[in-house]
Amino acid sequence: MMSHYSKSFTLFLTLFLILATLFFGKHIVANGEDILLLIKGEATPYQSIVVWQWRASRLSAALILGAALGVSGAIFQSLVRNPLGSPDITGFNVGAFTGVLLSIALFGNLYWLSVFGAILGGLFSALLVYIFAYKGGHSGFRLIIVGIAISATLSAFNQWLTLSVSLETAMTAALWSAGTLNGMTWSRILPATALIVVFIICAFLLNTRMKLLEMGDDTAAALGISVNKTRLTLLFVGVALTAVATAITGPIAFIALAAPQIAKRLENSASISLGASALVGGLLLLTADFIAQHIWEGSTLPVGLITVSLGGIYLVYLIIREGK
DSSP: OOOHHHHHHHHHHHHHHHHHHHHBSSSOBOOHHHHHHHHHTOSOHHHHIIIIIIIHHHHHHHHHHHHHHHHHHHHHHHHHTSTTOSHHHHTHHHHHHHHHHHHHHHHOSOHHHHHHHHHHHHHHHHHHHHHHTOSSSOOHHHHHHHHHHHHHHHHHHHHHHHHHSOHHHHHHHHHHHTOOOTTOOHHHHHHHHHHHHHHHHHHHHTHHHHHHHHTOHHHHHHTTOOHHHHHHHHHHHHHHHHHHHHHHHOOOOSHHHHHHHHHHHHHTOSSOOHHHHHHHHHHHHHHHHHHHHHSSTTSOOOHHHHHHHHHHHHHHHHHHHHHO
C-alpha cells in the first residue's frame, strides 16, 4: 500500500483539483459565498448548469476514464513484465481507434456502436500482437516490438480510412481523434462508467492470478494457474478498459504508460498495484484536463495534446532509464 504521506498528498491534490475544476473558470469566478450557495443548491440556474451539468460531468469523466486507463496499463505492464508494456506502446488503443473509425464510417457517430467497435478493434489488434509475438511463449520485449509494428500499420490504415470517407465523417473523426473531454455530458459518461466499473471489478478479481503470472509461467502453472487462459482473460479486460475510454474521448496517450509506474514509486513496491494505478490514472487525467482548459486563454485544448506533450518527456526518461 501507499505510504501514509504519499496517500495523503495524492488525495489532497485530487481534492484540490476537483474544487478548482468545479469552481474556477471564465464562466464563474466563485468566491466562498458563491461556492456555499452552489453546494446548498441556492445558486442561480446559470451557475448550477455550468458547475453541476458541464463541469461535474467532465470532472467525473476525467477521474473515471483515467482510472480505467491506469488499471489497463497496470494489467499490460504486469503481463509483459516491462514498464513500456502499455496500450499506448503496444497499439491496442490504436486498434480501438480503428474500430471506432470503421463504426463512424459505416454507421455514423452512434454511441453504443462506437463503444462496440472500439472493443472489437482493440481485441483485434491484441489478437494480432498475441499471434505474431508467439514463439514458444510470449517474451515481454517481443510483445512490445510486435505491438509497435502493429500500431504503425493500423495508424497508416486509419489515415487512409480518414482520407477515403466523406468530408463530414473525416472532420468528425479528426476532432474525435485528438482525444478530448470537451462536450462531455452525463448521458455519455454514465453508461461508460457502468462498463468500466464491471471491468475494473473483474481486474481486481484476477489480481491474485496476475501476481502469480509475474513470477513466471512455470511457477504460475505449478501453483495451479491456467497460464494461457488467465493471460487471455486479463488481456481482454485490459483491452476493454482501454477501448471504452477510447470510444468516449478518443485516444488519450501516456496515462496508461505513466500511471502504474508513478503508483509503483509512490508505494515503493516491486509490484504494480491496481488500486494505486487507478487513483494515479484519474489524478493524471484530471490534471492534464485542467491544464488543457486554462493554459490557453479563450480556448480549450484537447486533453490528448497535453498528455502527449507531457508523456513524451516521460517516455524519453523511461527509455533512458531502461537502457541503463
